[in-house]
Structures are given as structure tokens and as C-alpha cells.
Amino acid sequence: MPEHASFLTSRLNEALGWARKYSIFQYPFVTACCGMEYMATACSHYDVDRFGAGFPRFSPRQADVLFVVGTISHKMAPVLKRIHDQMAEPKWVVAFGVCTCTGGFYDNYATVMGIDTILPVDVYIPGCPPRPEMVLDGLMKLQDKIHEEHRTGERPAPEERPETLDA
Ligand code: SF4
Numbered sequence: 001m002p003e004h005a006s007f008l009t010s011r012l013n014e015a016l017g018w019a020r021k022y023s024i025f026q027y028p029f030v031t032a033c034c035g036m037e038y039m040a041t042a043c044s045h046y047d048v049d050r051f052g053a054g055f056p057r058f059s060p061r062q063a064d065v066l067f068v069v070g071t072i073s074h075k076m077a078p079v080l081k082r083i084h085d086q087m088a089e090p091k092w093v094v095a096f097g098v099c100t101c102t103g104g105f106y107d108n109y110a111t112v113m114g115i116d117t118i119l120p121v122d123v124y125i126p127g128c129p130p131r132p133e134m135v136l137d138g139l140m141k142l143q144d145k146i147h148e149e150h151r152t153g154e155r156p157a158p159e160e161r162p163e164t165l166d167a
Pocket residue numbers: 032033034035069070071097098099100104127128129130
């Protein structure tokens with residue numbers, strides 16, 4: 001490929017990455033009390049619109065980020081998995097709240113001990129519930145990953161669950 005063509009392609013990819021990271025269409029899978037904090041973050045005080053993420057979609061086919069918010073039971077797990085399967089690539093998963101990340105204080109047969117056991121997780125937002133600032137931090141990490149995918153042409157690997165969350 002001529003040098004100027006590869007320069008143009010990389011500039012175009014850079015621009016596409018920038019546009020995509022500011023047009024996040026999230027599917028909120030909200031099951032429990034973390035939902036209150038999720039809604040608080042979406043309101044005007046914290047304003048996720050400035051990250052281009054203020055417009056939730058309630059069809060997985062129109063969303064590119066699955067926000068899993070709250071405790072996931074084994075009964076719900078197949079539904080969550082199906083919603084993830086219905087989303088088109090490229091798609092991303094955010095684990096919101098410690099119950100979603102690890103099962104939290106639940107230690108029983110009914111609760112999934114971390115959604116990374118059923119889905120690839122791209123960003124962990126721990127906390128019970130997470131503060132809105134942590135949610136914004138998670139959103140910015142997600143934006144970096146989206147941009148990086150366009151810049152390098154390779155999708156960043158899903159995150160390992162941080163060891164500190166298992167303590
Ligand atoms: S992390 Fe805390 S606030 Fe969130 S769903 Fe679990 S118990 Fe509720």
C-alpha cells in the first residue's frame with residue numbers, strides 16, 4: 001500500500017475510534033439496588049451525556065455496551081447470556097457493583113459469583129454501590145479501549161477480575 005494511503009487509513013481509523021468512543025449505546029441490565037446509583041449517574045449532576053453515553057437502548061440489537069448492574073442469580077444468567085449473544089460486534093461488557101463483579105456479600109447457591117464466569121468483562125466498577133465518580137472512571141476506561149481497538153486494529157483482551165475484589 002502506498003505510504004500516503006496507509007497514512008490516510010490510519011487517520012480515518014483514528015477518527016472512527018474517536019467518534020465511536022463518544023457514541024456509546026448502552027443496554028442496562030439492572031437487577032438490584034445498584035440501579036439507583038446507575039440512575040443517579042445518568043442524571044444532570046454527573047451527566048454521562050458529555051461522554052456520549054446518555055442514550056440507553058432497550059434492544060440488545062441496537063446496543064454496543066452491556067451494563068450489568070446488580071446481583072445476578074443463576075436463574076437470570078441464561079437470560080443475560082442470551083442478551084449478550086444478541087448484541088452485534090464490536091460489543092463490550094461493564095460489570096457494575098461488587099455483586100456483579102464477584103457475587104459480593106452473597107455466598108449461596110443461587111448467586112453467580114462474578115459475571116466473568118459467564119461473559120467476557122471489559123471493565124469492572126466495584127463498590128457497594130459504586131460512587132458516580134467510579135462509574136465515570138469506568139466509562140473513561142471503556143472509551144480508551146474502544147479507541148485503542150480502532151488505533152491498533154486489535155480488540156483489547158477482556159479484563160482479568162482484579163485480585164483485590166476477591167479479598
Ligand atoms: S453491590 Fe451493593 S448496592 Fe449493588 S446490588 Fe450489590 S448489594 Fe446492592
